[in-house]
């Protein structure tokens with residue numbers, strides 16, 4: 001979907017906002033509440049129409065080209081700063097990281113995130129620290145991620161089998177990838193696949209498409225009537241009820257499985273959270289809702305970002321047959337006719353890893369990262385940023401900045417040969433996982449979940465576009481949401497590669 005603000009609704013809402021603003025003034029309410037203190041010295045644009053009909057990261061990229069790499073933006077009644085250069089990104093996420101360690105309040109995070117008690121949208125503080133630490137210890141650390149290799153190997157192999165079953169027919173590869181990714185994520189986080197995986201995937205997709213942060217409810221947070229008029233609150237409450245049902249089912253299956261001895265492997269993250277909820281022992285005691293909020297974070301963040309990355313990698317390789325040939329040659333040469341490949345086989349594949357890096361440069365799954373909010377007033381690049389200002393970092397634009405990247409729009413993995421730029425949040429020209437205190441804690445798991453399935457798809461099959469399509473025909477348009485997937489699913493034909 002394009003930006004989810006029909007123009008008439010937008011005009012109406014702006015009128016409503018202006019009316020309310022005036023109303024507030026004339027009733028001598030606290031008018032400063034909706035506007036940051038002066039002086040606001042950034043180049044400031046105050047027109048929502050700049051954002052209508054285009055993906056926000058693209059629209060904001062255009063604005064940056066006109067007004068510069070740091071821009072103040074009046075988004076409805078919300079003041080935001082948009083950062084589009086590695087230098088300013090470094091100032092926000094490194095130099096002043098602590099000042100920008102909060103997240104803004106968004107309606108989606110309030111309702112879906114169990115009143116901001118998940119990790120992604122939890123305010124910076126001890127509760128956030130405790131839950132983040134627990135997830136790293138029990139699920140996301142390098143040691144834990146390694147320990148799940150057999151789950152990844154099994155599910156990636158299932159993906160290969162399912163593609164092979166399609167024979168020479170056209171298959172919906174996007175669907176197969178997200179089903180596999182969700183199976184991996186569910187198994188590592190809660191010990192088994194979700195019984196109703198189709199519903200889980202549909203709900204995740206809906207949550208992501210409603211979580212752009214550019215909905216009217218988020219642009220006019222104080223105009224509560226708008227949240228009702230647009231139907232956004234109702235939609236989110238309905239979704240929350242569905243999520244509750246799914247998570248209640250997962251938790252009760254889990255508890256029954258443990259009690260009956262059907263689950264006898266080591267404790268998973270869900271076990272640990274349930275145990276700590278029941279037995280206490282935490283600095284901040286946790287409730288059932290806290291457990292659900294965190295498990296939901298893991299299921300959504302783990303499924304979507306990684307499957308989107310494989311989808312874009314396959315799309316770029318289809319669009320760039322020379323790169324496809326080169327990466328397949330590397331894999332097939334290194335794996336020397338192996339019938340089945342394991343994680344240990346792909347660790348030294350140099351070019352393959354560059355293909356993944358280049359995919360993250362052109363298609364960071366969360367192009368605007370996750371918004372931050374200033375906790376105190378601060379200066380970035382000499383500009384005064386008031387406290388409680390929303391900060392958007394356009395990682396997508398930064399990854400295409402011609403000052404840092406030669407031929408930035410082209411897919412050229414070779415650009416990373418003899419180049420030390422990494423994605424761990426120290427090189428601010430490539431930040432698909434963010435940086436600093438709020439950096440993605442799931443990077444190691446996310447990368448592992450991308451690498452093996454992608455390697456298997458490339459090793460076991462020769463790929464073609466349906467109906468004799470050419471690379472130029474491939475539709476590369478993007479969908480709208482918190483993460484950016486393809487607008488249309490990727491349909492391909494897989495020819496089996498003989499490993500003999």
Ligand code: HEM
Pocket residue numbers: 119120121132297298299301302303305306309364365366369370371432433434435436437438439440441442443445446447450
């Ligand atoms: C390709 C894979 C992934 C990408 C590109 C990605 C990207 C991101 C980004 C950009 C952020 C915001 C960082 C910031 O504000 O600086 C983030 C946060 C987060 N990610 Fe990921 N992510 C991925 C995989 C995962 C996985 C597998 C998990 C867990 C299962 C996960 C869990 C989280 C959590 C909990 C946060 C919030 C951190 C906080 O606010 O403290 N992510 N991710």
